[in-house]
Amino acid sequence: MSSSKKQPTDSSKDKPNQSPVSMADLARELGVSTTTISRALSDHFSIGPAMKQKVLKLAKKYNYQPNHMASALRKGKSKLLGVIVPYIEGRFFAKVVHGIETAATKAGYNVIICQSNEDVANERRNLESLLSAQVAGVMVSLSRTTHEFHHFDKLRDRGVPLVFFDRVIEGNNVNAVLLDDREGGYLATRHLLTQGCQRIAHLAGPQHLNIYRNRLQGYFDALREAGQPADERLVRYTDMTQAQSAEATRALLALESPPDAVFAAGDYSALGAMQEARRQGLCVPTDMAIAGFSNEAFTVVAEPTITTVDQHCEEMGQATVRLLLELIGVGSNAFIPRQLSLRPELLVRDSSLREVDETQPLATAAAQP
Amino acid sequence: MSSSKKQPTDSSKDKPNQSPVSMADLARELGVSTTTISRALSDHFSIGPAMKQKVLKLAKKYNYQPNHMASALRKGKSKLLGVIVPYIEGRFFAKVVHGIETAATKAGYNVIICQSNEDVANERRNLESLLSAQVAGVMVSLSRTTHEFHHFDKLRDRGVPLVFFDRVIEGNNVNAVLLDDREGGYLATRHLLTQGCQRIAHLAGPQHLNIYRNRLQGYFDALREAGQPADERLVRYTDMTQAQSAEATRALLALESPPDAVFAAGDYSALGAMQEARRQGLCVPTDMAIAGFSNEAFTVVAEPTITTVDQHCEEMGQATVRLLLELIGVGSNAFIPRQLSLRPELLVRDSSLREVDETQPLATAAAQP
C-alpha cells in the first residue's frame, strides 16, 4: 500500500530532504548575501529581476519554508492570531472558529484557539498564554462570568490589537463584530405574521444578555409595524432550556385566548414549545406555528423541521479576522473603535409554514399521527 | 463601570505596565547577567538558592513573561502543537479538540488548529503551514480523501513527531490513538440482547472505513457469544445518512420475519431507523428497540431519547497529547510506534430500554400518541 511508485526517485533528483533550509543555505549556494535572499523572497523593491528569479527558483527547488519565529522575533510581529471562546463544542462557536481559521489561513496567519469554559479565570490565563506566544492580535468572545475587564488592558499596553465578537463589553470603546439580533427577532416575528398568525407569543431569554434583549425588541418592532398590540401575557421569560420553555408554553396554552404561534429566542426553547404543543394534541404548524433562533443542527432533524434564524457564523469569523488584520496593519495606534453588525437570515421550515395547507391540503399531515 | 477601585494605585506601586519585560531588563535591575536570570527561571541546577529567589521575586513583580519565539528559535523546539482535523463543526472533533487543548495548555503548550475540510490538498497546505510555524509536534485525523501519505514524510525528515487519532493510516507503523469500535458495537448489541431482543438488525456503514468494519465485527461477536446465528438479511449497508437508513429500515420491516431491534453504526442512521419504525406505527422501544453510535447532541433531544455509544472524545484528545509530548521528550528517534486503544461507553436511553415496561407497564407510553 505504501511502497509504490515514488520510492526509486528518492535519491536521483533532489536529496535536500533534510532539516529546514534557511536563507543562509540559499545564500551560500548562490554565492550572495542573506540580505539579497531576504529581499528577493519578500519582494523588496531594490532587487534585480534576474537575481530575484534565481533566488525564487532555488527556494522552490529546496522547498524553502520561512521560519516564522525568527521573522517574528526580528519584526516584533508574529504570524499568529489568538482566539478565546467560551467553548468550542456546540454549533455556533465551532462555525465562527471555522470562519476565523479560513480567513486567517488565507492571509498567511495561524490561529491559536483557547477556551475559557465560561470562566473568567481561564480567560485571564488564556490571555497570558497568548501573549507569551507572541500573537499579533487577539479575538475574544467573553466568558459569561466576565464582569471586569482589566485583564484586557495588558493587550493595549503591549500594542496587541483586540477585536471582540458576539459577546462584547458593552457601551465601551472596543472593536467588535456583532449580529443584529433585533433584526433576527423582527424577521422571525414578521414571518409568523405573514403566515396569518394572530396571537404570537415570545419565549424570551435572560434579559441581562443583550442578544436576548435585542431579539425581544425585534419581536415588539414587528408587532408594532403590523399594528398588533403587544400583549404582555404572551411574553414569557425563561432560561432558554427545553424544560422551562415547555413549562412556559403550557402556561401560554392555558390562557383564555391562547397564542397560535410562538417565537422562541433559542432553538432548544422552540423545541420545548413544540414538544409541549404536540403533547397537548395540537398540530404544528396548523394550530401552532413555531420559530426558533440559532439554526442548531437538530432543527432539521426534528419533526417537523424547525423554522429558525441563522447567524451566519462563518461570516462573523471572517469579518472578525478582517477587522483584526486591519488593526494589525495600521499599528493599532489609530484608535477609532469600530462595531460591525451582521445581518441574520431567516430559514423557513415546516414548523411555521402554513402555506402548504392551502395549496395541497393535508398532504403530509395525513402521513403522521 | 470601568473606573472603580483599580485606578489610583496605577502609578504608586508598579509602573512597569509597558512593553514586554525581557531577561535583560531583570538582569540590569539586579546587576547580574542574563545567563543567571535564564538559569534561575528555568530552574537550572547551578544556581544559588538566594539568587534564584531574588530573580523569581523580581520576575513576578514585573510580571515577566518568557518570549516563546526567542526560546524556540534558540532551542529549535517551540511550545506550539499543530492539529489537523477534517472539520471542527460537529460534536466529535470539537470535543476531541477540547481535550487536546486542555491537555496541551496544562503542559504549557499552545495549539494551532487546522481544518482540512476533508480535502487532501488542504491537508498538505496545513502541514506546510504548521511547519513554518515551527510546531513541536503534529496531531492528525486524516481527511477522507487522503489515500497517499507522502506529505507526512516531511515531518519525519524534520524530526517533528506525529500522532494520528481516530482516522489513521492503516497497517503502517505510526503512532495512533484509536477508539475500540469493535467493543462499542459489541456493547450495544449485547445490551439489545439483554433487553430480550430476538432478531437484531444492523445498519452498517461504508466498509472501507475501519471504524464501521469494527462496529460490524462487534455486532457479530455479541451475537455469536449469545449463541444467536447471524442472519445476513439483517445486515444492511448504508452511507449512514438518515434517509438511506430509513429506507433500509423499511426493507427490514418488510421481511417475513422482521427484526425487533436495530443497532445502527451511527446516530443519524439510528434516527432514520426510528423515524421509519414510528411511521409504520411501531412503538419504540417496545416493538422495535434502537441503539446508535457517537452520542450526537440530538440523541437526548429526540423522542424517545436514543441509546448510543459515547466515544470519550475528550479522553482521546488528552491521550493524543500525552503520546505526542512523550515523543517530543525522547526526541522521536526511538521509533517504536505505539497504538493506544480507548474503551467506548454505552449510554442506555429510552429507545432501547424495555425493562420499564415490566415494572411499570405503559407508564410513559400512554402519554404519547
Add this chain to the structure above:
DNA sequence: TTGTATGCGTTATCAA
C-alpha cells in the same frame, strides 16, 4: 542593485 553589520530574546558552551 548588493553587501556589511547589528540586534530581536533566549540559551548552550566555555571560561572564570
Add this chain to the structure above:
DNA sequence: TTGATAACGCATACAA
C-alpha cells in the same frame, strides 16, 4: 556558582 560570548534565522539601517 556566575559571567562573557556566540548563535538560532531573519530583517533592517547604513555603507559601498
